[in-house]
Amino acid sequence: MVTQTQIAKIAGVSRATVERVINNRGDVNDETRKRVLKIIEEMDYRPNRAGKTLAIKQRNLKIGCIIIQADNPFYEELNKGILEAADEFKAYGIDVIIETAVFTAKAQISKINELLEMGISGLLIQPTIEPGLADVLREVEARNIPIVTVNTDLLDYTSSLCYVGNDFYLCGKTAANLMQLLTGSACKTGIVTGFFNARSHADRISGFKDYIADYPGMEIVDIRENQDDEMESYYITRTMLEAHPEIDAIFLVAGGVKGACRAIRQQQEKTGRKIRTISFDDVPTTKELVRDGTILATICQQPVRQGRMALTILFDYLIDGKMPASSRMYTDIQIKLKTNIDA
Amino acid sequence: MVTQTQIAKIAGVSRATVERVINNRGDVNDETRKRVLKIIEEMDYRPNRAGKTLAIKQRNLKIGCIIIQADNPFYEELNKGILEAADEFKAYGIDVIIETAVFTAKAQISKINELLEMGISGLLIQPTIEPGLADVLREVEARNIPIVTVNTDLLDYTSSLCYVGNDFYLCGKTAANLMQLLTGSACKTGIVTGFFNARSHADRISGFKDYIADYPGMEIVDIRENQDDEMESYYITRTMLEAHPEIDAIFLVAGGVKGACRAIRQQQEKTGRKIRTISFDDVPTTKELVRDGTILATICQQPVRQGRMALTILFDYLIDGKMPASSRMYTDIQIKLKTNIDA
DNA sequence: CTGAAAGCGCTTACAG
């Protein structure tokens, strides 16, 4: 590995000049620039990241992260990934400031302003879908502060740097594919979703619908909304199953898994008929239901990895100017059964 | 983040002394050691990794990697992970030497000796299961050179640092779980394995058997060996299906997927009866068979990730002295269907 | 337009 000093020696200039050429900083005589560039090319110069990271400490970079305050175990996983990565980057001497906010636009905007005053150079956020946030994010970017959004997608805003999360539509298709295999392509499905107007939930449902369009034996009997609330979920699942005794498959699109499963189990016990159930994510309560067989399979989106990846992308961009491979980075779609739910 | 210099100032000693305490190097007066340790504790000192990595360059560390020379696309994936990580660590100024060897003990031992002469401080290897290698690896470790083994497990040798790979037994169980769900717990299975005496293949089969022990409707009709060879695989699958027309499920344990699937398709066309097939890994030919529906699901072990993880563990150990979380690091067991095989 | 010097946090001889 060549260093800037070696290149400087060969080019007959100072290290400072080489540095200027490499980082496009200040003015350099056109001829020397070309000469230096040629040597860089020939010797396949690559900056030493340890040197760079160490030197950049002098700039006192701060990365701001806004994480969700919620006793929702899914968010806890996501936060865990962010916090782990934060720890790692702190070990490189980069300051990572973690702010917690409830999941409302108002709370998030207020935290963003706090972080701006602290002089952050980058922002990581899991944005709420409430209106009002998008404009603030655009303002932040206008100040030349790159943003990475994680897990949640906004309809009216796209980070110019990166979104890290799931491909919800493809998840929905995968759910349908799974259901098809579990039911021999024949089932009458009841769908329990979180919110009709949440994009991620809607996308999963359209993926599901598009897939089963090719399977005439697969039918959607009813779709109901539980507002990600366990009690509501129990109620709507129970009434749905009572209204449609022909339902033999349930697709749980979002939260409220435990409540829905209680209704499903009761119905199974009453009628003796198996209801094939699949869900999303693997929060502890869902895991337990997979272990005991109530849920046959659950589709997971690696929240810890999402958190890590989001912060890593921001870090790499700030240190190296490295752009992510894509402006939409998707984590794997993982199918978990009772045998690999704890792996 | 506190630095050694700050601690030195507070303790009223030089940075060198602080460094001695931190790294247990040389002799330090017991009293000053205690004082320094107390300050380190109180101020929650954590070494700056960039500084450390940069300074360590002076030691001229070399990491040796022995990768497999084979036109096997699975090994290519594994190698890709190793090469990617190697590139990353080279960017930190650590030398990573990649040696290619065919998959025999003789070739690998000869490469190990080459690397030893070059003065490596760490070794990454995907060991062959041929006898003779284990002793050599033990000798390397006796010289205080840490080893990480990747993907392949030896019966008579365990790296004292780490094995990175798959939990083959649990993979086998997951395969059985999947087969159970795909067949409504009723099937007559033909098993096509690679080698009866390869540990990974044998482990997958025992996982499978242990799982179906609880399902009386699931039966194993026959098990045959294809020596990971496509033609042989075609032959033994075809003759197996002809000998047992009742087979309605096939479990492909190892390589030779394409050959086996050809026989399976022919049998399906002849008899009009669906044979539910599952396999391992997602090499391009397998992917294609998942896409076209011949294989319903394939269980993958993230070879790229294995490669990356193995080298990262070695790097972290050499730079930080950091031990891996476990001496056996398993990658996820991923189930892929036609909808998420390309995700 | 260019260079010399200092500094980021750590390790490594070397001197005492």
Next chain:
DNA sequence: CTGAAAGCGCTTACAG
């Protein structure tokens, strides 16, 4: 047993 100095590869003012 302890400290001063040099160095790892880079960036950042500062001087000219």
